[in-house]
Amino acid sequence: MRGYLIGFLLLSIVTLLKGGIVEVCSRCEANTLQAAYDQASPFDTLLIKKGTYTTVGFEIRKPITIIGEVGAVLDGKGENYILKILSDEVHVFDLKLINAGRSYTKDYAAIYISRSSHFSIVRNTIIDPFFGVLIEKSHHGLIAENKVESDRIREDDSGNGVHAWHSSNLMIRGNELSGLRDGVYLEFVNESTVSGNNSHNNIRYGLHFMFSNHDKYLDNTFRENGAGVAVMFSKFIEMKRNRFVQNWGTASYGLLLKEIYDAEVVDNTFEENTIGIFIEGCTRVNYLSNDFKRNGWAIKVSGGSYTNVFSKNNFLSNSFDVSYNSKMNDNKFEGNYWSSYAGYDLDKNGVGDVPYRPVKLFSYVVNKTPETIILLRSLFVDIINFSERVSPVFTPDNLVDNAPAMKSFSYDQN
Amino acid sequence: MLKILKYSFADLARSRWSYVYFGFYLLLGFVLLFLNNDLSKAVITLMNVIVVLTPMIGTIFGIMYFYSAREFTELLLSQPIKRRDIFLGQYLGIALSLSLSLVVGLGIPFIIYGVAQSSEIWDFALLLLVGAFLTFIFVALSVNISLRNENKVKGFGYAILLWLFMAVIYDGLFLISLIMFDDYPLDKFTLFASMFNPIDLSRILVLLKLDISALLGYTGALFQNFFGNGSGMIISLLVLTLWAILPIGLLIRTAKRKDF
Amino acid sequence: MIRIENLYKRFGRLQVLEGVNFQIEEQGVVAVLGPNGSGKTTILKTILGMVLPQEGEIYFDNQPVLNNWDYRNRIGYMPQIARFPDNLTVRELIEMIKNIRDVDANEHALIERFGLESSMDKKLGQLSGGTKQKVNIVLTFMFDSPLLILDEPTAGLDPVSLIRLKALIQEEKEKGKTFLITTHIMSLVEELSDQIVFLLEGQIFFQGSVQELKDQTGQKNLEHSIAKILESDA
Numbered sequence: 001m002r003g004y005l006i007g008f009l010l011l012s013i014v015t016l017l018k019g020g021i022v023e024v025c026s027r028c029e030a031n032t033l034q035a036a037y038d039q040a041s042p043f044d045t046l047l048i049k050k051g052t053y054t055t056v057g058f059e060i061r062k063p064i065t066i067i068g069e070v071g072a073v074l075d076g077k078g079e080n081y082i083l084k085i086l087s088d089e090v091h092v093f094d095l096k097l098i099n100a101g102r103s104y105t106k107d108y109a110a111i112y113i114s115r116s117s118h119f120s121i122v123r124n125t126i127i128d129p130f131f132g133v134l135i136e137k138s139h140h141g142l143i144a145e146n147k148v149e150s151d152r153i154r155e156d157d158s159g160n161g162v163h164a165w166h167s168s169n170l171m172i173r174g175n176e177l178s179g180l181r182d183g184v185y186l187e188f189v190n191e192s193t194v195s196g197n198n199s200h201n202n203i204r205y206g207l208h209f210m211f212s213n214h215d216k217y218l219d220n221t222f223r224e225n226g227a228g229v230a231v232m233f234s235k236f237i238e239m240k241r242n243r244f245v246q247n248w249g250t251a252s253y254g255l256l257l258k259e260i261y262d263a264e265v266v267d268n269t270f271e272e273n274t275i276g277i278f279i280e281g282c283t284r285v286n287y288l289s290n291d292f293k294r295n296g297w298a299i300k301v302s303g304g305s306y307t308n309v310f311s312k313n314n315f316l317s318n319s320f321d322v323s324y325n326s327k328m329n330d331n332k333f334e335g336n337y338w339s340s341y342a343g344y345d346l347d348k349n350g351v352g353d354v355p356y357r358p359v360k361l362f363s364y365v366v367n368k369t370p371e372t373i374i375l376l377r378s379l380f381v382d383i384i385n386f387s388e389r390v391s392p393v394f395t396p397d398n399l400v401d402n403a404p405a406m407k408s409f410s411y412d413q414n
Numbered sequence: 415m416l417k418i419l420k421y422s423f424a425d426l427a428r429s430r431w432s433y434v435y436f437g438f439y440l441l442l443g444f445v446l447l448f449l450n451n452d453l454s455k456a457v458i459t460l461m462n463v464i465v466v467l468t469p470m471i472g473t474i475f476g477i478m479y480f481y482s483a484r485e486f487t488e489l490l491l492s493q494p495i496k497r498r499d500i501f502l503g504q505y506l507g508i509a510l511s512l513s514l515s516l517v518v519g520l521g522i523p524f525i526i527y528g529v530a531q532s533s534e535i536w537d538f539a540l541l542l543l544v545g546a547f548l549t550f551i552f553v554a555l556s557v558n559i560s561l562r563n564e565n566k567v568k569g570f571g572y573a574i575l576l577w578l579f580m581a582v583i584y585d586g587l588f589l590i591s592l593i594m595f596d597d598y599p600l601d602k603f604t605l606f607a608s609m610f611n612p613i614d615l616s617r618i619l620v621l622l623k624l625d626i627s628a629l630l631g632y633t634g635a636l637f638q639n640f641f642g643n644g645s646g647m648i649i650s651l652l653v654l655t656l657w658a659i660l661p662i663g664l665l666i667r668t669a670k671r672k673d674f
Numbered sequence: 675m676i677r678i679e680n681l682y683k684r685f686g687r688l689q690v691l692e693g694v695n696f697q698i699e700e701q702g703v704v705a706v707l708g709p710n711g712s713g714k715t716t717i718l719k720t721i722l723g724m725v726l727p728q729e730g731e732i733y734f735d736n737q738p739v740l741n742n743w744d745y746r747n748r749i750g751y752m753p754q755i756a757r758f759p760d761n762l763t764v765r766e767l768i769e770m771i772k773n774i775r776d777v778d779a780n781e782h783a784l785i786e787r788f789g790l791e792s793s794m795d796k797k798l799g800q801l802s803g804g805t806k807q808k809v810n811i812v813l814t815f816m817f818d819s820p821l822l823i824l825d826e827p828t829a830g831l832d833p834v835s836l837i838r839l840k841a842l843i844q845e846e847k848e849k850g851k852t853f854l855i856t857t858h859i860m861s862l863v864e865e866l867s868d869q870i871v872f873l874l875e876g877q878i879f880f881q882g883s884v885q886e887l888k889d890q891t892g893q894k895n896l897e898h899s900i901a902k903i904l905e906s907d908a
Contacts, residue, residue, distance in 0.1 A: 296628025
């Protein structure tokens, strides 16, 4: 984190050294952004003083740095984009952007970046935009420590916080995104990193990406999003140390994984989600050292998921640990800690002597007749679960953790 | 009434069985907490125990006490006291002493463990509240049975049957009917049927705390409303209160009309 | 003092009382007699409000008894079998009843009289049947009640205590108390009672003194008189 900050300071200094400074204020020579921009040479810096500046569809077509002083506000008047970055080497710092346009036909954004590279958008505050930062066909960009907030209720009425499309080598870091449709949306974005963001209370997904390969998702928090986090049709993904918290609802997941190949899901925490991870058609994904705490379903596996490995995870007080919709199983559960494990360890090697069956019969019943959820934890349900455990009829009989841990693993990553 | 309550409470407070019951909870609390070192797991295990055990103990104690106190009740009836006061006093004596065993027996280990400083405090408090409710309800039901059956063996049989029905059989029938009719919209029926069994009702109250993430996975709007905002909690508590008041009312009515 | 009017009581299909009428004005001991199942205990219990009649009314000192409770302040009742909460001590039980009545009691003299001092701090569950019966006597007699109802008071008592009880009844009678007693011991009736109420088939068959009963049946002995009544009835 600090390294990046220093990097940015250096970058700013370099740009400052490289070019001149044009100040913008109501009594300055340049009293609008456009006037200052027209004066400026490439690699100059526009320093925006305190004040509100009407900025509608302002196009940036040369390398330039824009820095806002405290209280510098760009007002889009609700008509159009506010900033349109159409050049390489554009940097925008410390601005507050309000009243970006809103449309059902055009994807208006507070900051729009197209075909740019080596750009940065840092420490800006964007209030109630349609899209916050919209990035198209751009590369090597930094989107850091911005705050994008909205309070929309309907999906069609709202856009995404950080939306990137056909881009690569982006670093999306330390942003706070709330009240939007999707906090972060990535489509065809490769070799990028999303880290340390806090994406919460969004209408749909905290993070949503598709067809985006070789990406890293680290240390993010996704809390109380309408549908949690959705990750689809991507390869070589790394998800580490993220927190997925209280994503509640009928179709809400801590993490939805669909058609994902060769991914690592490690050291994450899933807490109090309706479904911790929903897995559909995923292959060769390793789930290691995650904490699943008090979720409705810690893991729900739907058809066509092969050779996934679940190991050294903590399953703590979930309503259901694992739910399967078929009797087939080609995934491996081994060496996890299950808080509902009731076995013993006579040889004291820390591994339970009796295998654990994480799939309960009742989870099948609930899949088939959802209303039966009301009988959760009743004595009768315990009895049928017990009898199924003794002689499996409906649950995959090879779905067994043969080496259940006797003690929970302590990771303390958070 | 308070006099009767005081004496039957004092009587029970010295009974060996009260201590066994109290000791059981004390031990259970310590074992759960200090063997597992996991408060949230302990609360869940405890819920399973409380929802099944408090009705059973309430039923058995209620019926045993009233049968064994039969002659004493007659002695009281010959004294200048209202019938209502005698029966309400004795009833409250049992229900309170059992509830106290539960609350203190579990309270001590959990407080020592530090539940008061943890986020589980409300789950735990709710659990104790539900346990107390179930005690009051099932003592009242069993007292009604004892008042209506002179034959102790028969009365005892009915009481155990009642417990078994509420704790296991009802849910079995409930589950089977849900599975059988799952082509129909069932959410109304489901909520309705839950109201008719105080054990289910108590369980749901605790589920609202412990398993809200799972409960909110269900699609029906009725469920969403019931579970999603506070209304489920409020309605359940109200119906549970009704479940306590009605048998007590019936108990007084029966007692007033009974010959001794 | 007591007036019973047209009392009917049925337990299920069993009609026990079929229009009982009687009145007790004077003080003294009234023995309620009758064969087994004739409704002796039922009458006593209706007076106490423990059994609720289908029909009829009972007046105690000209006040109706049914659905009332405070009149029981003036009645002492000794039930047939004495059973108390096992975990209370004798002292606590006596304190409790005193507490309920909230009037003065002279339990000490009675405790001494029946030799209960050593049992005062024992739990009632540990006492023998006879001792419990003595506790029962103390509870009944310790208040200054104008009416005393004793249901089979001699059951389980040793001869010494029986003599003491009889003496006690005599003393209280002389103080102007009224007694209603049921018993199977005819000698006790002859010894103590001023009046007999004889119940047969749910009705009052006879009410009068022992002598009157003997005269009516032409027998010299009370037991025989009663046997005669029962035979002629059969």
